[in-house]
Amino acid sequence: MKLIITKIKEHLWLFLTAIFFLTIEALSDLLQPTLMSHIVDDGVKNQEVGTVLYFGGIMLIVAFIGAAGAVIRNNLSVRTSQQIGKELRSELYRKIQSFSFENIDRLHPASLITRITNDVTQIQSFVNGTMRILVKAPITCIGAIILIITQTPAQIPMIVIILIISALLIAGNMRFGYPRFVRLQRRLDRLNSVSREFLTSIRVVKAFGREDYETGRFGTAAEELAASGISATRVTAVFGPLINLTVNIGIVVLLWLGGTGGHQDVGKLMASVNYMTQVLFALSMVSNILNTMVRATASSQRVQEVLSEKPAMSEPESPAAGKPDGSVAFEHVSFSYSHSPEKSLDNVSFNLESGQVLGVIGATGSGKSTLVSLIPRFYDATDGRVLVGGRDVRSLKTSELRAAIGMVPQKSLLFSGTIRDNLKWGDPDADDKALAAAAHAACADAFINGFSGGYDTVLGQGGVNLSGGQKQRLSIARALIRHPAILVMDDSTSALDATTEAAVMSRIREYARGTTVILISQRIASVMRADKILCMDEGRVSGLGSHETLMAESPVYREIYKSQIGDDEHARR
């Protein structure tokens, strides 16, 4: 709630102006029954047409003023709630941009999407509802009750009873509704997460014929969401009509007391009934808006959780000056993912001079990707130090550190847009010549020029209209175009045949002379000619040195060699 109040405070003037017009609207609603009672009791009863016309005219004017107030208030409330929604979404987006991978792993991407979309929408509807109803309802309620009491004082005990019962019902509604709405939001997260996973892996799902399994998973998530929705709305469905029933009984009692008490002023009795109806509407509106408040409170907590999440990595207070060169060193580095007890890296040490090529090899899960993700500070080492350009990465400004690194991730991530747009992610200022040079170095120029649209060929989301090898080559070109001091290639030639891979590597050496290259590969042939080879085994370094040194000293490396190339090849070398 604190978040919503803060947001309303930021738009206090708009909010107060809306409330001013809302008050006009409420007062006009309140005046109508009294004016009507004058028409009946003073005009119709005494057969005075002039009085009927006089009060009828005033009723019309008041109705017009009320309608004008409602139109202006509606506009203001929609504007304010949309504005608040837009601001919250931008703040969330900015905050998420500042997160490290550790924050994102903790909060889960699917949940972050729900928070930016659904949770903010809940807050928006509450702000809109508050400006439309929550303030009007008490004005109408209190005003109508005062008018009933002054016009028919005998009704005071009954009104007190109705109010007490209604207040208890509203409190019950909140008490039982809140936890259910919180659960509902969580289930929505789950559904989003399942749909997202399915849609991003649809090819694998189809390839393995797992449609039924995925449909089952989605069905369970959808069923759980529906069950939560039913459980939450059941509370509203019970309490809402109970409040209506209470006030309706009040109206019946009022009519009964008026009828049996020999009420002389029919107009006043009609006005009292009208006011009771207004109280009924106001109370059911309050109970509705309180339901929205319950959902908005749960949502604002979830939004607040993101906004107050401390980025797991901090920027140095006085960052080291100057661009780092391409040297890289790991000093006794250990690392565990925050939600995992296992060490993914254990006491890793090596150093690499600027311009050297490091090949990294090891079994799947041995920590190769984790190792390179510490260089651009996607994560911080749990123990030990990672140095780039001779300086601890934590002492460098993250934007400068990352500007010095060209990452080619294991999974080629391309964006919807043209090939040119995608390459320009590497350097927004790159001209056509620079794009062509980088594409040539990545052996991507031939297939790009083969497309009728060339560099303006439009790619679908994730580059769906490209082959795996084409995507990898575009990812490489995108990293090369930055002219990075350090180029990290995380198994990013795995979809290329051996000849193309060799051509790519030789062109990269040509294009990126002086660049430090860290090349992760499952294929020993890809790393064999590197200046140094780091052989990883279960998070530890099992060998470091040239191919010959490792063949002599590292049993793990020798085993990989044997399994991929065989003994004879080695003998021939």
Ligand SMILES: Nc1ncnc2c1ncn2[C@@H]1O[C@H](COP(=O)(O)OP(=O)(O)OP(=O)(O)O)[C@@H](O)[C@H]1O
């Ligand atoms: N985001 C993560 N959260 C928790 N554990 C993780 C995460 N990413 C990787 N791990 C774990 O860290 C260890 C090392 O994984 P990593 O991806 O670095 O291995 P790898 O050698 O690159 O594997 P591959 O060759 O299959 O890509 C594995 O045990 C893995 O389960």
